[in-house]
Amino acid sequence: MFSKIFKRDEVADAAASGYQAIVQQARRADFYTRYGVPDTLDGRFDVLVLHVALVLLRLQRDRAESDRFSQALFDTLFVDLDQSLREIGVSDMSVGKRVKQMGKAFYGRLDAYRLGLEAVAGDGEQQLADALFRNLFRGETGAEPASALMAGYVVRQAAYLDALPVAEITAGKITFAAP
Numbered sequence: 001m002f003s004k005i006f007k008r009d010e011v012a013d014a015a016a017s018g019y020q021a022i023v024q025q026a027r028r029a030d031f032y033t034r035y036g037v038p039d040t041l042d043g044r045f046d047v048l049v050l051h052v053a054l055v056l057l058r059l060q061r062d063r064a065e066s067d068r069f070s071q072a073l074f075d076t077l078f079v080d081l082d083q084s085l086r087e088i089g090v091s092d093m094s095v096g097k098r099v100k101q102m103g104k105a106f107y108g109r110l111d112a113y114r115l116g117l118e119a120v121a122g123d124g125e126q127q128l129a130d131a132l133f134r135n136l137f138r139g140e141t142g143a144e145p146a147s148a149l150m151a152g153y154v155v156r157q158a159a160y161l162d163a164l165p166v167a168e169i170t171a172g173k174i175t176f177a178a179p
Helices: 010-026 041-060 061-086 094-122 124-135 142-164 166-170
Strands: none
Touching: 010 041, 010 061, 010 166, 041 061, 041 094, 041 124, 041 142, 041 166, 061 094, 061 166, 094 142, 124 142, 124 166
16 A cells, blocks of 8 residues: 555665765775865765766766666755755755755866866866866865876776666666776
8 A cells, every 4th residue: 555655766766876876985085095185074075076976977978868867866965965964053044055055066066077077088187187176175285186196086987987887877786996
């Protein structure tokens, strides 16, 4: 009886599983030690967004097969961000505004990373490194070498994700190469 009332949304379930794999990758200590990303709320937000962006950029190649999953993954990210803000004590009155700011930041980063990855074939990794410098490292003086190192990681990760079958990703079975 309850199964007729509460139908499982398999796409949402797969997106939740895939999101957990993304979170696990984004929480790896390598980003904050080896790659020098600041271990702050902003740094952790940016590493998470970077990995969601990489998955969404991969899925854009197979839009017809991945649209619903992509939207569900995006929705899962922002439900998690909303809940996280509430857990750290952001007032209910401010959560909506903060989530809206995070949404703008997400779309800006998604576009910057897309352009950076597209430019890799033409001018090496510099445009991508510049985007990472601005976003992951917030333009911090001296972070240029770290952003170049991170650009290499992003290029390798994008190539790894490109090799994954879309059906595997949309089933929530997202894997990443080691940092």
